[in-house]
Structures are given as structure tokens and as C-alpha cells.
Amino acid sequence: MKIKFNTKGKTRSKALWLLTGVALFLFGCVYIDSVSITQLQENGTEAAKAKAGTVATFSMKGHIDCKEDHGDVQFVVSFLAPKSWNVRQNANVTYTTTLHTNADEELKMSVVPESVLPKNAGGRTWAEALMQDYGVGPNVLSDMEWVTFMTDEKWSIFNGDKPIYTIFIRTNVGEQNLKAYLGFFVNHTDDGISSGTDHKKVKFSDTPFEVFGGKGLLVDYSSEHFNKVQPLAALQDDYVTFSFNAGVFENDLSAESEIYFEGTAYDESGAVISTVNEKTAKTLLKRESQYNQLYSLTMWPAGFFNVSDGKTIKKIEYIFSNANRSITITRSDDDLAIDEIPIVGEKVPFTFEMVCD
Amino acid sequence: MKLSPIIVTLLLSVMMSFSACDVFTNSEFSEYGESIKDLAGSWQLSTVSRNGVDISRTMDFSKFKLNLNPDGSYTIENYLPFAVKQDGQWRVDDPQYPFNLILQENNAQSDVTIGLKYPIVAGKRIISITLSPGCYSNTYVYVFERIEKN
CATH class of the missing domain: 2.40.128 (Lipocalin)
Structure with a gap:
């Protein structure tokens, strides 16, 4: 009887430890408390924008409420930004933490090489896993990337520790005028994008961040438009997809059975290279999926506009129309739908600038 | 100097094992060359x-x-x-x-x-x-x- 009792006791004790372990694992650990994307402007005010070509500082504050011990762990931060910023090359990432004897000292974080995979993401890289799990957040254009950094130093952190951290991401915002929501993700190397959410958090900026005073027309990653172009950085020997987003605002063109692309290509001097406005299979948009109302045309621009050797397309002006051209959707229609700018006189086409920065 | 039978046996077995490896290497591996990939x-x-x-x-x-x-x-x-x-x-x-x-x-x-x-x-x-x-x-x-x- 005594032996039986002990065995039961052991089993019970094991179960208790197991439950405690599970509970400890479930109680964790990493939190984002606030994100700041505002920059000091020339007039002394703070705003979520920066002049093209300058370095902006983005910061994130959070805390860790540790219910388990971790030794030799590195804290991880990932940043979602437009590809044109080239964050991997340009960003300088530092952090402060109350785990350190000098809580004000900024310590270094470095880019995680692609070969260093997160522990629990099923063989995916940090960038692949984050893009699959969170995409580009509230943005609507996909030319963005997640870049991941980890602390150079390894930390030991114990059950009951409640350190506070601040992360600073200083990076050049590039030359392209744009508007985009920025994304922030925190995790640590012991977790490595596991399926739970206790050890990882993601937050997107509440407002879009804007780059002004740079090159080209404003590329708006942050809100839906009638038009969409992929990839945003493209030259005439790329494959470029022009899309008409029929479901985003009320319009007459979406009811048409056939929707066409019309475009004019210009060279560096502003001279017309050619105009393609035929209504054939060459210009017919295809509906991408039955689940959305995106009609697209993918083209090789140099071939599509029959560009001769020595000529280079600098920009493409384009509109979407029905077969007899009685209905068109242009930039003027987009401005009316989004900014309620009335259409006066002739409609203005959409413009795509062929740049590679 | 007189060699004990045990040492002689050991020496012989070591020599045989070397020669065995040699024969195996030459005859077996040469037959498994990578084929030429014809891209034409x-x-x-x-x-x-x-x-x-x-x-x-x-x-x-x-x-x-x-x-x-x-x-x-x-x-x-x-x-x-x-x-x-x-x-x-x-x-x-x-x-x-x-x-x-x-x-x-x-x-x-x-x-x-x-x-x-x-x-x-x-x-x-x-x-x-x-x-x-x-x-x-x-x-x-x-x-x-x-x-x-x-």
C-alpha cells in the first residue's frame, strides 16, 4: 500500500511539475508598449515624416515579464519598411535595457544573416516567416521587406525579471517620395518565431510615415487606389504588372466584361516612344482571382511598346478603359474617389516612372 | 631476434587490411563516375x-x-x-x-x-x-x- 501511495504521489508530483512547466511556458514574456515614428521637423514640430535622403529615427519601447529562465538569449527586432530604403545596408540599430548595469547605454544590434534561421519557423528564414505570417500589415503594396536584427550580446534572464527596453532604428529613408505604414516585431532567439504569441509581438505604426522632397510622384503604400503597379522599382527589361483595382471604389468600369490597358511610353527627354491603345488580347486585363476584383496585365515594357535599340522608357502614362472607350478610369477618377478633387477638363492619366533606386 | 607468433599474426593482418582497402578503392569507385550532362x-x-x-x-x-x-x-x-x-x-x-x-x-x-x-x-x-x-x-x-x- 505504501509503495502504491508513493507511486501515485510521484505521478501526481510529476503531473504537477508538468503543469507548472506548461503554465510557466504559457506565461510570458515580451511586450511592445509604444512605437514612435515622429521626427523633429525644421519648424520645431514633431511629425511622422522625413525629408528624402535624411536619416530618421524610429523607436520602440517595451518590457519583458519573465516567468522562466533563459541563458545566452539574444533579443530580436524586425523592421518592416519599403525595399527602397535598403534597411539591411543602411540601418543602425541600438537598444537600451535595464538588464544592463548602465541602463542608458546604447548597445548594438546587428543584421541577422539569412543563413541563421529562427529556431521554430519550420526552416523558413526570419524574413520569409514574417512575410508569410504578417505580410505587409495594413499596407496595400508589397514592395516592402522585413529585416531582422539581434543583440550582439547574449543575456541571461531569470524568472521574475521585469526589464524595460528601448530600441532605436536609425536609417536613411531613401530618395523616393512615399507614404507607408511601418512594422515592428520583437522576439528572442530561444523562441525563434514559435506558434505562440507570448514571446513575440508585432505592431504597425498607427499612421503612415511619409518621405517628401525626393524623387518622383508620391508612391502610396498605405491606401487602396484604382491602380497598382508591381514591382515599384522597375526598368524596361523587367516584367511589370499593371492592375485595375475594381472593387476599391464605386465605378462603372467594373461592370464591363472586358477591361483594357492603354498606355504611352516616354523617353528621358519627354518625347513619346509609342502609344498602345489597341483593344486586343495584348491589352486585355485578366482577373487575378475570383476572390478579388483585381484585373491585371503583365508586360515586358520594352517589347510591349516596341522600343528600338538606344531608346529607354523613362515613364509610362496609362488608363484603364472598356472596349469602346466610353468608360475610362484615370488618375483624375482616383483623385476624385480618394481626395474628392473634382474633375475639371480633360482627365489626367496615371503615371509610372521607371526607376531603379 | 625471434618474433613471437602473435606479433607475426598481427603484422600480417595489418598488411592484409591495408592491401584489402587498396583493392576495394581502385575497383569499386572507378565505376561510379558522374555522367556527362548533355544540355544540347x-x-x-x-x-x-x-x-x-x-x-x-x-x-x-x-x-x-x-x-x-x-x-x-x-x-x-x-x-x-x-x-x-x-x-x-x-x-x-x-x-x-x-x-x-x-x-x-x-x-x-x-x-x-x-x-x-x-x-x-x-x-x-x-x-x-x-x-x-x-x-x-x-x-x-x-x-x-x-x-x-x-
Whole structure:
């Protein structure tokens, strides 16, 4: 009887430890408390924008409420930004933490090489896993990337520790005028994008961040438009997809059975290279999926506009129309739908600038 | 000096084991040489991905053909963005383990070297090439299938 009792006791004790372990694992650990994307402007005010070509500082504050011990762990931060910023090359990432004897000292974080995979993401890289799990957040254009950094130093952190951290991401915002929501993700190397959410958090900026005073027309990653172009950085020997987003605002063109692309290509001097406005299979948009109302045309621009050797397309002006051209959707229609700018006189086409920065 | 039978036996067995290894190495491994990969043939562009996304169905890529002729010349039909524009001469860096396809346009001074993968997919050899013919930030993977002769 005594032996039986002990065995039961052991089993019970094991179960208790197991439950405690599970509970400890479930109680964790990493939190984002606030994100700041505002920059000091020339007039002394703070705003979520920066002049093209300058370095902006983005910061994130959070805390860790540790219910388990971790030794030799590195804290991880990932940043979602437009590809044109080239964050991997340009960003300088530092952090402060109350785990350190000098809580004000900024310590270094470095880019995680692609070969260093997160522990629990099923063989995916940090960038692949984050893009699959969170995409580009509230943005609507996909030319963005997640870049991941980890602390150079390894930390030991114990059950009951409640350190506070601040992360600073200083990076050049590039030359392209744009508007985009920025994304922030925190995790640590012991977790490595596991399926739970206790050890990882993601937050997107509440407002879009804007780059002004740079090159080209404003590329708006942050809100839906009638038009969409992929990839945003493209030259005439790329494959470029022009899309008409029929479901985003009320319009007459979406009811048409056939929707066409019309475009004019210009060279560096502003001279017309050619105009393609035929209504054939060459210009017919295809509906991408039955689940959305995106009609697209993918083209090789140099071939599509029959560009001769020595000529280079600098920009493409384009509109979407029905077969007899009685209905068109242009930039003027987009401005009316989004900014309620009335259409006066002739409609203005959409413009795509062929740049590679 | 008198050798004990045990030492003699040990020495003999060591010598035999060395010679046994030698014979095994020479006779067995020489028969398993890597076969020469023959890339010659007419190759049709079957799938294209742009920055990791398959765009094969968005336009007709299948008319683009790369003819790698057995005499070392190549021709391109229905040109699409590629590493070279003109016809010319082709070779691979290593016929047994081809990692690179080297193309030299007619009258060109230099070669263009393209990284190459040459796996068997669904029982067929394919050529997979990664290239950036437009903006450097855009990466395309072209997969070619061999056009079988009737």
C-alpha cells in the first residue's frame, strides 16, 4: 500500500511539475508598449515624416515579464519598411535595457544573416516567416521587406525579471517620395518565431510615415487606389504588372466584361516612344482571382511598346478603359474617389516612372 | 631476434587490411563516375517567378525558346528579357557538374556567365536560371523544359 501511495504521489508530483512547466511556458514574456515614428521637423514640430535622403529615427519601447529562465538569449527586432530604403545596408540599430548595469547605454544590434534561421519557423528564414505570417500589415503594396536584427550580446534572464527596453532604428529613408505604414516585431532567439504569441509581438505604426522632397510622384503604400503597379522599382527589361483595382471604389468600369490597358511610353527627354491603345488580347486585363476584383496585365515594357535599340522608357502614362472607350478610369477618377478633387477638363492619366533606386 | 607468433599474426593482418582497402578503392569507385550532362537541345521557357512569386500565368512566356545546338552555337526565338540578346556560342563550365552556362554573343568580346541548376523534375530534366535583366532589385527565376523531338 505504501509503495502504491508513493507511486501515485510521484505521478501526481510529476503531473504537477508538468503543469507548472506548461503554465510557466504559457506565461510570458515580451511586450511592445509604444512605437514612435515622429521626427523633429525644421519648424520645431514633431511629425511622422522625413525629408528624402535624411536619416530618421524610429523607436520602440517595451518590457519583458519573465516567468522562466533563459541563458545566452539574444533579443530580436524586425523592421518592416519599403525595399527602397535598403534597411539591411543602411540601418543602425541600438537598444537600451535595464538588464544592463548602465541602463542608458546604447548597445548594438546587428543584421541577422539569412543563413541563421529562427529556431521554430519550420526552416523558413526570419524574413520569409514574417512575410508569410504578417505580410505587409495594413499596407496595400508589397514592395516592402522585413529585416531582422539581434543583440550582439547574449543575456541571461531569470524568472521574475521585469526589464524595460528601448530600441532605436536609425536609417536613411531613401530618395523616393512615399507614404507607408511601418512594422515592428520583437522576439528572442530561444523562441525563434514559435506558434505562440507570448514571446513575440508585432505592431504597425498607427499612421503612415511619409518621405517628401525626393524623387518622383508620391508612391502610396498605405491606401487602396484604382491602380497598382508591381514591382515599384522597375526598368524596361523587367516584367511589370499593371492592375485595375475594381472593387476599391464605386465605378462603372467594373461592370464591363472586358477591361483594357492603354498606355504611352516616354523617353528621358519627354518625347513619346509609342502609344498602345489597341483593344486586343495584348491589352486585355485578366482577373487575378475570383476572390478579388483585381484585373491585371503583365508586360515586358520594352517589347510591349516596341522600343528600338538606344531608346529607354523613362515613364509610362496609362488608363484603364472598356472596349469602346466610353468608360475610362484615370488618375483624375482616383483623385476624385480618394481626395474628392473634382474633375475639371480633360482627365489626367496615371503615371509610372521607371526607376531603379 | 625471434618474433613471437602473435606479433607475426598481427603484422600480417595489418598488411592484409591495408592491401584489402587498396583493392576495394581502385575497383569499386572507378565505376561510379558522374555522367556527362548533355544540355544540347531546344529549351522552352515554362515558368517564371518574379521576386519569389510565380507569374507564369500572367503572360505567355512559352514562345521564348533557347536552342543550345550540339555544334556549340545557340539561337534565341521570340526574345524576352534574358542575359544575352544576340545569338552566339554556348558552353558549360564543367560537363559533369554544370554550375554555369556560358554564353558569348556573336562578335562580342566577353562571355556572359549564368548560374544554372539542372535537376530532374517529374522525370524530366529542366534548366533553372536566376537572372536580373532589368532593375537589380528584381530577381527572376526562369525554368526551361526541353522540347522533345518527335
